[in-house]
Amino acid sequence: MSLATRPTWHTETGEWSVELGDFDLVVSIPLPRVLHVVLYPRGQRPEPTPAIADPGRRSLPFETLESFTGIRCRGGDMDCYFRLFFPHSGDAAEEGEKGDGFPILGVYAHAGRDDRQAHENVVLTPDAAGWKLEFPLQRADRCFGLGEKTGYLDRRGRAYTMWNTDDGRPHIETLDPLYASIPWLVHLAEGGAAMGLYLDDSHRTAWDLGCADPHKVVVRTPRPAVDLYLVVGPDLGDVVRRYAALTGTMPLPPRWALGYQQCRYSYMSAERVREVAGEFRRREIPCDVLYMDIDYMDEFRVFTWDPARFADPAALHADLRALGFRTITIVDPGVKKEAGYPVYDDGLARDAYVRDADGVPYVGEVWPGKVCFPDFSREDVRRWWGDRHAPLLDAGVSGIWNDMNEPADFSTDSKTLPEDALHAYGKRHAEVHNLYGFYMAQATHEALLRERTGERPFVLTRAGFAGIQRYAAMWTGDNHSIWLHLEQALPMALNLGLSGLPFVGPDVGGFTGDTDGELLARWTQLGALTPFFRNHTCKDTRDQEPWTFGAEIEEICRRYIRLRYELLPYLYAQFRRASQDGTPVLRPLALEFPLDPETWAIADQALVGPDLLVCPISRPGVTRRAVYFPEGDWYDVWTGARFQGPDWRVARADLATLPLFARAGAVLPRSAWGASTSLQDRETLILEVYPGSQLAGEWYDDDGASFAYGDGAYSLWRFAGGPDGDALRLAIEQEVAGYESPEKRVRLVVRGVARATAVTAGGREVPFEIAGGDLVAEGPLEPTEWVCRGVYSV
Ligand code: GLC
DSSP, X not given: OOOSSOOEEETTTTEEEEEETXXXXXXXXXXXXXXXXXXXXXXXXXXXXXXXXXXXXXXOXXXXXXOSSEEEEEETTEEEEEEEOOSSSSSTTTTTOOOTTSOOEEEEEXXXXXXXXXXXXXXXXXXXXXXXXXXXXOTTOEEEEOSSOSSOSOOTTEEEEEOOOOOOSOOOTTXXXXXXXXXXXXXXETTTEEEEEEEOOOSOEEEEESSSSTTXXXXXXXXXXXXXXXXXXXXXXXXXXXXXXXXXXXXXXXXGGGSOEEOOTTOOSHHHHHHHHHHHHHTTXXXXXXXXXXXXXXXXXXXOOOTTTTSOHHHHHHHHHHTTOEEEEEEOSOEEOOTTOHHHHHHHHTTOBOBOTTSSBOOEEETTEEEEOBOTTSHHHHHHHHHTTHHHHTTTOOEEEEOSTTTOOTTSTTSSOOTTOBOGGGOBHHHHGGXXXXXXXXXXXXXXXXXXXXXXXXXXXXXXXXXXXXXXXEEOOOOBSSHHHHHHHHHHHHHHHHTTXXXXXXXXXXXXXXXXXXXXXXXXXXXXXXXXXXXXXXXTSOOOSTTTTOHHHHHHHHHHHHHHHHTHHHHXXXXXXXXXXXXXXXXXXXXXXXXXXXXXXXOSOEEEXXXXXXXXXXXTTOOEEEEEEEEEEEEETTTOOEEEEEEEEEEEOOTTOOOEEEETTBEEEEOOOOSSGGGOOOSEEEEEEOOOSSEEEEEEEOOSSSSGGGGTOOEEEEEEEEEETTEEEEEEEEEEEXXXXXXXXXXXXXXXXXXXXXXXXXXXXXXXXXXXXXXXXXXXXXXXXXXXXXXXXX
């Protein structure tokens, strides 16, 4: 065995390549512990998809060593080995055939030096016109990621397709695919070592995760080239963060987008929208955002307002703004095919639409009837589309909701455009399909950046591809008002978080069908802790605003929506972290406790940031549930009761109670609730302290709206301390003081305290009281040390 030709270096990119029969193999290490492998028929190197945030990145230096069986590369904090197969072809590859069925290349990547053996061992074999990629699964291995898929946390045992699809049937475990495609698999192996495999391929790829053969992952692409990234751990969190470095992180959203959002298909008139706004304020249920679904438009023509029902949108938005509401309008891609409608005419004149195989603008069917679809894969079309938003933005709309962007098409059996429809540069829809929603969200995001200078954009999308987090938040589409969908909302959000998307959530209350009070109450409890928090329902369903089901349900919804606002200082810090390095806001237990296999498949509990453990109820009539407490001590945030992990316990969960626990040692920054983020009284920062051997917490703040934080206009406070004899010390430090927050005072709430003798701040005695097991003391917010003396726990 010998190499087909000698390897060559591409010095300008730092890549290394070798000829393998009719194929070229190009290898680079763009980021530490991220191996990039491209294998393609000579001269036909595939372009990276737009998922890759920085496609021009130079490889880190690595050295190569040829051996008898292959090539070894070392660098970028990893160790890789390429096994070259030439055995059966005689030599088919050299004769210009692909030698179907015989492997060509084995790629083994290993995060050197770690004894948890984070490695991946992938074999590439030609398969029909494309390729098959396989690697073995050991008995205890788990599979996560793949973005928006139904089912539970561990995806092993099922097969999935990447093909953005609008499917209104119940999103049960066996239904696949859904609206977004993220060809990124995270693989957790025995011993807790994690690896990730990202296939940078927008075609319809097939992912069999131990379904046909329980001991194998098999990925198939119809494309003649393989563009593969292998990410080695060992920690699950590191793998997820490296993937975020590759595909980009979510930019920090405006603070109002973290508030509660209310939607319906549709609030049919400006009067109805005002009425709903009034109810929220009258009932003192916080709400930041009201949505306008498709009926605000003039017969579903995009970028118009219905002249009768929404006669004066600017006045509507101004009045709502005065009440502390933002508004978001839906924008679908289909442009009504109607001569005389300026958007349609203009698009036609610019040749902006996707064409059919014969080269004429393709005509499909969506809400407005016959429509044409802008070809968002073209930069000039994205710009043109972005500029069409003026009628919405001029009226004062704050964010845009992109829907039906798989794209959905009612006129075909496939429910989308034909695969041979044509996009720019002669690309077929088969290649662009999964990117369509991504490009549309990009167009919208960039339009908001241009038109709202200095403001953080907010775009919500239904369809997407890997990297979509750079442009939009995502909701999980048309779920049903059924308990199963409440149950599956959590693992769906968790796997999206592991797939680069921190800002996700379901339609609270369920979209299709009629919800009921109990279901709405339980769903609102979960929604309060999921990153994106929006209640939405379909046309012709029962109303599902929080007050619809009588006083008891209303009170439960009110309490948890308020909780959301109380937790915003803590949540905002988690969003900040996610925007910096891709650590999900909502995390599976396995992310924080990867060495505890008991956590690996838990799909009905999650951590919000590092310190809050949420255990929602997703069955009717249930008033108790099993909770797994991982290593460490945990406090019931409602009762203050303390539990020691690792252990399974039964938690109380009457209808008004969402089981919610805080990690011992946590210092949670909280605030008072307010009618909306802009109306919160933020004079006092509440620091909720859950005593433990080591206290730690942080609070990040900035103006919540602009990009000034990028120039240092933010503040970062750190809290640290712990027990000291019978005293409890907590140091408040300000690490960055580039922004002056409204908070001027601090209220310390130490949980689980029966008695104390004195409290001092900076050496001076401060009055305190003890009520219901909490020690409460207040003083100015400044860098200082607080000491609670003579503390006896409850
Ligand atoms: C789609 C969306 C849904 C929306 C409806 C009407 O079904 O997923 O959220 O309400 O279209 O626009």
